[in-house]
Amino acid sequence: xxxxxxxxxxxxxxxxxxxxxxxxxxxxxxxxxxxxxxxxxxxxxxxxxxxxxxxxxxxxxxxxxxxxxxxxxxxxxxxxxxxxxxxxxxxxxxxxxxxxxxxxxxxxxxxxxxxxxxxxxxxxxxxxxxxxxxxxxxxxxxxxxxxxxxxxxxxxxxxxxxxxxxxxxxxxxxxxxxxxxxxxxxxxxxxxxxxxxxxxxxxxxxxxxxxxxxxxxxxxxxxxxxxxxxxxxxxxxxxxxxxxxxxxxxxxxxxxxxxxxxxxxxxxxxxxxxxxxxxxxxxxxxxxxxxxxxxxxxxxxxxxxxxxxxxxx
Ligand code: DPN
Ligand code: ZN
Numbered sequence: 270x271x272x273x274x275x276x277x278x279x280x281x282x283x284x285x286x287x288x289x290x291x292x293x294x295x296x297x298x299x300x301x302x303x304x305x306x307x308x309x310x311x312x313x314x315x316x317x318x319x320x321x322x323x324x325x326x327x328x329x330x331x332x333x334x335x336x337x338x339x340x341x342x343x344x345x346x347x348x349x350x351x352x353x354x355x356x357x358x359x360x361x362x363x364x365x366x367x368x369x370x371x372x373x374x375x376x377x378x379x380x381x382x383x384x385x386x387x388x389x390x391x392x393x394x395x396x397x398x399x400x401x402x403x404x405x406x407x408x409x410x411x412x413x414x415x416x417x418x419x420x421x422x423x424x425x426x427x428x429x430x431x432x433x434x435x436x437x438x439x440x441x442x443x444x445x446x447x448x449x450x451x452x453x454x455x456x457x458x459x460x461x462x463x464x465x466x467x468x469x470x471x472x473x474x475x476x477x478x479x480x481x482x483x484x485x486x487x488x489x490x491x492x493x494x495x496x497x498x499x500x501x502x503x504x505x506x507x508x509x510x511x512x513x514x515x516x517x518x519x520x521x522x523x524x525x526x527x528x529x530x531x532x533x534x535x536x537x538x539x540x541x542x543x544x545x546x547x548x549x550x551x552x553x554x555x556x557x558x559x560x561x562x563x564x565x566x567x568x569x570x571x572x573x574x575x576x577x578x579x580x581x582x
Pocket of ligand 1: 397398431432460461504507508524527
């Protein structure tokens, strides 16, 4: 669910300024559709089921990983995406990135959105990172169902072997020609967006390639519009935006916290439990469908949609 407080505020301002007529004032509606959280939760149940029938995980080199890739790919193919599976080898096993392009918009101006699809071997990886994976998937499907006609080319990515050291995303960026790399205008990363004791973190543009500040502000703008305070965080080399940043591509993203502990100041502004980790099941077998906060999942998915509709216009 999306609360459009900003549009109300703008309409009221218009009335106070005497632009008057209840007839004319165009509502300044936030870009992007409401992504149904129930659809994301259904996807998480599917990823959980894939893990359960494949030894309890979806890790690189294990059958649950490729099953995850094939399942996401089938949904994208059915929606009309142009998909590609890029393979690579690491740790003695084949890994896979799944890349999906929406076949419209300017191929010389690409907006990329990604997250890692692999889990650790210890568990099914539902918050880390079924949440980002499923949210990106539902945003991609909403591009089709909404009839959005982006001016830019939208490219969605699900990375392999993140948990082994950002291997898939690094392989992808290194495999691009100089020209293809220069076509990517921005990269947004979503890794852990439904932590059970959530924080609302936006990747800081500080120290990132120029152009990153606009991405930070677009994501902050969404949370501001729904009245949710955010903090900036420096994810550094801990997720898949790192290879893009090294290549000089503007990066951004959101995050709801991992093994870090929520402070009392944070619990006051966000609710939840102070003195406890944002995700007590981080990298553990208990990272199941029970390990997801639906409110955080919902808000972050709508933030992704807002960013895609704004930056992809
Ligand atoms: N990259 C993460 C993982 O997969 O374990 C966790 C993480 C994400 C940590 C973002 C910090 C910031
Ligand atoms: Zn992880």
